Amino acid sequence: MSLLDVRDLTVAYGRQVAVKGVSFTVEQGEVVAVVGESGSGKTTTANAIIGLHPASSGKVLLNGVDIAGWSQRRLRSIRGHRIGLVPQDPSNSLNPVMKIGRQIGEILKIHKYGDRAGIRRRVIELLTRVGLDDPERRAGQYPHELSGGMRQRVLIAIAIALRPSLIIADEPTSALDVTVQRRILDLIDDLRKEYGTAVLLVTHDLGVAAARSDRLVVMKDGLIEESGGVREVLAAPAAPYTRRLFEDAPALTAREFKSVDTSAEPAIVVRDLVKEFGSFRAVDGVSFEVLRGSTHALVGESGSGKTTTARIVTRFTGATSGEVVIGGDPVSPRDFRRRVQLVYQNPYGSLDPRQTVAGIVEEPLRNFRLGDRAARRARVKELLERVALPETLLERRPGELSGGQRQRVAIARALAVEPEVVVLDEAVSALDVTVQAQILTLLEELQRDLGLTYLFISHDLAVVRQISHTVSVMNKGRIVESGTTHQIFDSPREEYTRELLAAVAEPVR
Amino acid sequence: MTKYLLKRAGQALLVLWAAFTAAYILLQALPGDSILIKFQNPELGLSPEQIAEIREYYDAGGYLHTVLGFLHGDFGYSVDTGAPVVERLAEGLPETAKLATCAFVLAVLLAVLIAFGSAYSGRLRGLLLAVPALFISVPAFWLGILLIQIFSFRLRLVPVIGGTELQQLVLPVLTLAVPISAPIAQVLARSIDQVLTQPFVPVVAAKGASRSWILWRHVARNALPPTLTVAGLVFGELIAGSVVTETVFGRGGIGRLTEQAVNAQDTPVLLAVVVLAATVFVVVNLLVDVLFPVLDPRLAT
Numbered sequence: 001m002s003l004l005d006v007r008d009l010t011v012a013y014g015r016q017v018a019v020k021g022v023s024f025t026v027e028q029g030e031v032v033a034v035v036g037e038s039g040s041g042k043t044t045t046a047n048a049i050i051g052l053h054p055a056s057s058g059k060v061l062l063n064g065v066d067i068a069g070w071s072q073r074r075l076r077s078i079r080g081h082r083i084g085l086v087p088q089d090p091s092n093s094l095n096p097v098m099k100i101g102r103q104i105g106e107i108l109k110i111h112k113y114g115d116r117a118g119i120r121r122r123v124i125e126l127l128t129r130v131g132l133d134d135p136e137r138r139a140g141q142y143p144h145e146l147s148g149g150m151r152q153r154v155l156i157a158i159a160i161a162l163r164p165s166l167i168i169a170d171e172p173t174s175a176l177d178v179t180v181q182r183r184i185l186d187l188i189d190d191l192r193k194e195y196g197t198a199v200l201l202v203t204h205d206l207g208v209a210a211a212r213s214d215r216l217v218v219m220k221d222g223l224i225e226e227s228g229g230v231r232e233v234l235a236a237p238a239a240p241y242t243r244r245l246f247e248d249a250p251a252l253t254a255r256e257f258k259s260v261d262t263s264a265e266p267a268i269v270v271r272d273l274v275k276e277f278g279s280f281r282a283v284d285g286v287s288f289e290v291l292r293g294s295t296h297a298l299v300g301e302s303g304s305g306k307t308t309t310a311r312i313v314t315r316f317t318g319a320t321s322g323e324v325v326i327g328g329d330p331v332s333p334r335d336f337r338r339r340v341q342l343v344y345q346n347p348y349g350s351l352d353p354r355q356t357v358a359g360i361v362e363e364p365l366r367n368f369r370l371g372d373r374a375a376r377r378a379r380v381k382e383l384l385e386r387v388a389l390p391e392t393l394l395e396r397r398p399g400e401l402s403g404g405q406r407q408r409v410a411i412a413r414a415l416a417v418e419p420e421v422v423v424l425d426e427a428v429s430a431l432d433v434t435v436q437a438q439i440l441t442l443l444e445e446l447q448r449d450l451g452l453t454y455l456f457i458s459h460d461l462a463v464v465r466q467i468s469h470t471v472s473v474m475n476k477g478r479i480v481e482s483g484t485t486h487q488i489f490d491s492p493r494e495e496y497t498r499e500l501l502a503a504v505a506e507p508v509r
Numbered sequence: 510m511t512k513y514l515l516k517r518a519g520q521a522l523l524v525l526w527a528a529f530t531a532a533y534i535l536l537q538a539l540p541g542d543s544i545l546i547k548f549q550n551p552e553l554g555l556s557p558e559q560i561a562e563i564r565e566y567y568d569a570g571g572y573l574h575t576v577l578g579f580l581h582g583d584f585g586y587s588v589d590t591g592a593p594v595v596e597r598l599a600e601g602l603p604e605t606a607k608l609a610t611c612a613f614v615l616a617v618l619l620a621v622l623i624a625f626g627s628a629y630s631g632r633l634r635g636l637l638l639a640v641p642a643l644f645i646s647v648p649a650f651w652l653g654i655l656l657i658q659i660f661s662f663r664l665r666l667v668p669v670i671g672g673t674e675l676q677q678l679v680l681p682v683l684t685l686a687v688p689i690s691a692p693i694a695q696v697l698a699r700s701i702d703q704v705l706t707q708p709f710v711p712v713v714a715a716k717g718a719s720r721s722w723i724l725w726r727h728v729a730r731n732a733l734p735p736t737l738t739v740a741g742l743v744f745g746e747l748i749a750g751s752v753v754t755e756t757v758f759g760r761g762g763i764g765r766l767t768e769q770a771v772n773a774q775d776t777p778v779l780l781a782v783v784v785l786a787a788t789v790f791v792v793v794n795l796l797v798d799v800l801f802p803v804l805d806p807r808l809a810t
Contacts, residue, residue, distance in 0.1 A: 047711070050715060052711050052714060052715065072719075072720075073719075076717045076718070076719060077717065078717070079714065079715050079716065079717040080715060080716040080717040081717060083715075084715075085711075085712065085715035087708060087711070087712050087715075088708070089708055092707060092708040092709060093708050093709050093712045094709055094712070095709050095713070095727050095731070096709075096731070096805070096806075096807060097730050097731055097804065097805055097806060097807075098727070098730075106713075106716060106718070106726075107716040107717070110716055110717045110718055110722070111717060142806045142807070144806070144807045155712070158712075158716065
């Protein structure tokens, strides 16, 4: 008998059916990864298993007992006790106004684990087990006093508190830095071995799924496309969708490194850049050059100073000292905006929801008084075609577009004034792998056709490997190491670079 | 933290001074002359010189003198009765304080009942959330009269005149509380809804917590700060509301005093009432500001 046996599970939100008859099993102590893109129904499936979303039909057998039809009251005895949950986003998954110790103790209290002193002891034990230093002090702190990785450890402590036989981990590391990500996944692995707990790992990250699971369940549009042992599926994906997913995932497919044309002029020269916020040095003596027509990646974890550097390059922030030269000679602030454009990470936030697509793309042209109405109109159409968006979208608003379409609109807007340099700040990080692959291809085409120079800010090494010619690795405001992408990935000289690379899945390394 | 408090206290003093000055200027600019209204009465037979002398007595010193007087707790004399303003305020204050405190507590209780009630029940939700809109659109004077009609004349539960202190208090408190509870209920209901959409809520549910556990132990404290802001703001309404309520129910108090002072153009009393109201308002909101970092530790840093 399987630990968890999901049969023909169907879940609907109102009329929309999000999960359409899904069946899979999880055995004692194994890791099953449910992978899929956003909207595939993977998270809904996970929520339906513990009854946070009512199932419309189908069975959820836990040790042979169907819990799908149970009342909320009955389900409460299972939640936390038999099935633990490690949620997606550690920054918002803890109550901000309750101390850490109480939030862990709570699960013990709900399930009547013991008296006050017993609970207190167990909380300290758990905090120690998940590797938090000074657990006594941590128990008395609030979530905002802890880093993202520490918060995720607290959430894991909550999930394992009652030694459940199954842990559902819903994107447990997507919001974390790569090195932290690896430590958290290692921790989950250790606990699994120690307690014999099974893990249902819900993730969009194929690299994580491939490296950490025994079996894979690939979902798309609420259906299972393919499932099987992780080695078998990786070696010979049966479903066309799975194959495409793997091909598009930069973490799973190693490509040729880009060769660097060293004869080109530098388009961006950054020298001894320093930025201080009060007494804190966010950027500490950063220097690099980007050759015309090439892509330079700034790689680092959160707090490394890469975004601040990008903001200085785009002149949204002034530097404390140092200089940035773009295109060789100084220009007026207004002309500068024509030369350098920015594409931002979040395509939801960087487009005005009230403007139409045509209005968004036309706005820079109007700001710079380029052409009359008819000329601008024609240029907007040309730009949309350039980024492969159909003309029918002209009068739509951002809310009616998909994530990938929105990012195409943002790129079209950036290209409107024919810039030389485009700064891409985590420009593909929020996108699903297949969409990400399309946008990356688009960026490569545009670079080739228009001779663009990219400064590519990213935390995702797999993406960086694919798109960039040269790389600078940043840590704590400094550049740790820089070189061609080939050098950095194949023969890293610095320990920090090696640590970053170790966190990336096998084929890319 | 101390810096934050000092800054807030400084702002409070500034607001008080501004309220005082604005009231002073406005009352001076009012057309009509309270001294003439009262003393230019043929029956009194006062000569213009004598009236000028009386005027001197009341207005002595102008703005600066009045400010200094207020700082020493000397609010001058009522033009209407000749009694010191302090005495008249002291007469009315306990009654109004009783009424306002009870009404505020009741308003908060009503708001909590409506907001949490709607968070619990699926079916009653729409109905409960319509209540604040109804409450706020009911004029206080009309509500007062309606309550007297129903409870005193129809049901004969509460005597119109006489009765115990509690009986005298019930209807005015209700009249005052109902419109005030509406904005509090609305904001509380909305912030509860908002907190319920936060990712930490399903995490608590996944621990095996019940709906009540989630609502009272997690959502309540998170939903409190915006509600507190509104509660502080509507505190000002209590003073305005007490004018109508005390008049309708024939109760003594600051509201009643205000009404009399307006009729008699009793400037010193009005000025004192404005300053009193402003003080209460400012102190309450200062308390709210102090409570904020206590409720939300993120603000303490």
